[in-house]
Amino acid sequence: xxxxxxxxxxxxxxxxxxxxxxxxxxxxxxxxxxxxxxxxxxxxxxxxxxxxxxxxxxxxxxxxxxxxxxxxxxxxxxxxxxxxxxxxxxxxxxxxxxxxxxxxxxxxxxxxxxxxxxxxxxxxxxxxxxxxxxxxxxxxxxxxxxxxxxxxxxxxxxxxxxxxxxxx
Amino acid sequence: xxxxxxxxxxxxxxxxxxxxxxxxxxxxxxxxxxxxxxxxxxxxxxxxxxxxxxxxxxxxxxxxxxxxxxxxxxxxxxxxxxxxxxxxxxxxxxxxxxxxxxxxxxxxxxxxxxxxxxxxxxxxxxxxxxxxxxxxxxxxxxxxxxxxxxxxxxxxxxxxxxxxxxxxxxxxxxxxxxxxxxxxx
Numbered sequence: 001x002x003x004x005x006x007x008x009x010x011x012x013x014x015x016x017x018x019x020x021x022x023x024x025x026x027x028x029x030x031x032x033x034x035x036x037x038x039x040x041x042x043x044x045x046x047x048x049x050x051x052x053x054x055x056x057x058x059x060x061x062x063x064x065x066x067x068x069x070x071x072x073x074x075x076x077x078x079x080x081x082x083x084x085x086x087x088x089x090x091x092x093x094x095x096x097x098x099x100x101x102x103x104x105x106x107x108x109x110x111x112x113x114x115x116x117x118x119x120x121x122x123x124x125x126x127x128x129x130x131x132x133x134x135x136x137x138x139x140x141x142x143x144x145x146x147x148x149x150x151x152x153x154x155x156x157x158x159x160x161x162x163x164x165x166x167x168x
Numbered sequence: 169x170x171x172x173x174x175x176x177x178x179x180x181x182x183x184x185x186x187x188x189x190x191x192x193x194x195x196x197x198x199x200x201x202x203x204x205x206x207x208x209x210x211x212x213x214x215x216x217x218x219x220x221x222x223x224x225x226x227x228x229x230x231x232x233x234x235x236x237x238x239x240x241x242x243x244x245x246x247x248x249x250x251x252x253x254x255x256x257x258x259x260x261x262x263x264x265x266x267x268x269x270x271x272x273x274x275x276x277x278x279x280x281x282x283x284x285x286x287x288x289x290x291x292x293x294x295x296x297x298x299x300x301x302x303x304x305x306x307x308x309x310x311x312x313x314x315x316x317x318x319x320x321x322x323x324x325x326x327x328x329x330x331x332x333x334x335x336x337x338x339x340x341x342x343x344x345x346x347x348x349x350x351x352x353x
Contacts, residue, residue: 133276134239134338141275148273156268156279159336162286162322162329 002042002082010035024085029097032088036065036103044069044084050100050110052118056144060089061118063097090120099125117142176313186229186255187312188218190305193228195248197241199295200234200261207298217305225251230308232301233287236264236271237278243338249285250346254320257312259289259304266290283333286319 003015003023010031016024027035048066055062065086090097099122100107111122112131119140122128135155139146177184192214194204208214208221222228225248233245249258260281263269268279281287288311291304311317323330327347335341 132240134243135276137275146275148275151275152268152273152279155337159280159283159333160329161280161283162326162333 006035006038009038018085021081022083022085024087026087029088029090032063032065032086033098033100033103035086036067036100039067039084039086040103044082046070047100047104047106048083050107050114052114052120052142054092054118054142054144055089056092058089059092061092061095061120062087062089063114063120065100095120096123097121098123101125116140119143183312187309190217190219190230190257190308191222191228192219192230192232193222193225193248193252195231195233195241195245196235197233197237197245198235198262198264200232203261203295203298203301204232204234207301212298212302214302217302219305225249226253228252229256231256231258232261233258233265233281234261235295236262236269237281238276239278239338242278242284242334243341246285246334246341247343249323250343255317256320257288257308257317258286258319259291259308260287261291261296261301261304263292263294266292269294278337284330284337286322286330288317288319 003017006013006015006025010027012028012031013035014026016026018024025035044067046068048068051064051066053062053064065084067084067086069081095118097120099111101111101124108125109131111120111125112128114120115122115125115128116130116133117140133141137146137151141148141151173184194201196204206212208219214220219230225231229252231249231252237245249256260266264271264277265281265287268274268277271277272279278284289304289308291300293300296304308317324347327345328349331341331345331349
């Protein structure tokens with residue numbers, strides 16, 4: 001079974017069966033690439049999304065890789081399709097991580113988005129240019145300490161009304 | 169045709185022609201696009217009011233901005249608006265272009281559309297029903313009758329202020345000014 005194989009292959013891995021078909025793996029940050037390539041060879045070759053969570057109290061950012069398989073697996077003991085959530089945590093101050101484009105080319109836009117929304121610098125990514133945002137932000141806007149209300153008051157509130165337009 | 173309006177037709181045929189054949193370019197930024205297909209097709213049939221959607225802004229006289237305006241779409245809205253031939257009228261749909269609506273504290277959505285381009289009418293609601301679009305258009309008719317739908321004239325006269333506001337939010341714009349800017353050279 002996949003669970004036992006993962007436990008024997010990797011140290012520091014915690015495995016939890018969330019729901020009936022959802023497997024949650026947590027590992028320290030240096031083990032992600034080996035787990036990803038192991039899972040890819042097992043047939044989990046579809047990267048749904050890379051997501052990021054800001055745990056501001058722990059001073060950590062959590063990266064979540066969500067994988068599944070296109071084809072039904074011929075792993076003995078597996079009766080149905082699994083979704084795999086692979087989680088790791090990296091430091092929040094000046095966050096750096098390795099890109100996973102070499103394994104999953106589909107990771108490119110997700111890593112660009114995390115780069116501009118959370119400020120994670122993916123080493124080896126070919127183009128970490130802005131994807132969605134137009135302006136430069138001091139703090140990346142999806143971090144928890146980004147005060148949206150204050151930002152709106154500073155930036156949009158300071159735009160004057162055009163003369164004779166309205167009375168505000 | 170209403171016989172009472174014959175006098176108006178003879179007095180100012182150009183204005184009446186503008187009024188009753190509004191060619192619309194829809195800017196579908198957000199949820200507003202949901203209301204547009206039923207209102208231009210058989211269910212509510214906007215052609216009863218002389219509204220017909222056109223393909224490009226260069227053929228249009230009415231600009232309907234449906235939904236919230238993010239910074240990236242604001243750039244396209246300004247370009248679209250500047251391409252339209254005069255006379256041109258702008259109507260915004262929904263509460264987001266008025267004051268931000270439910271995006272009042274969003275980091276990437278502009279709050280007051282009338283600070284960046286002139287808006288002749290605003291239809292409030294989240295989202296307005298297709299009937300509200302027609303009520304707004306009939307209000308626009310009375311505004312055109314009374315020469316109060318003069319957003320394109322205000323854009324011309326206050327262009328430097330509008331351009332300054334646009335550049336304040338979007339940074340340096342990559343296209344040249346449409347009208348001469350006061351205070352330069």
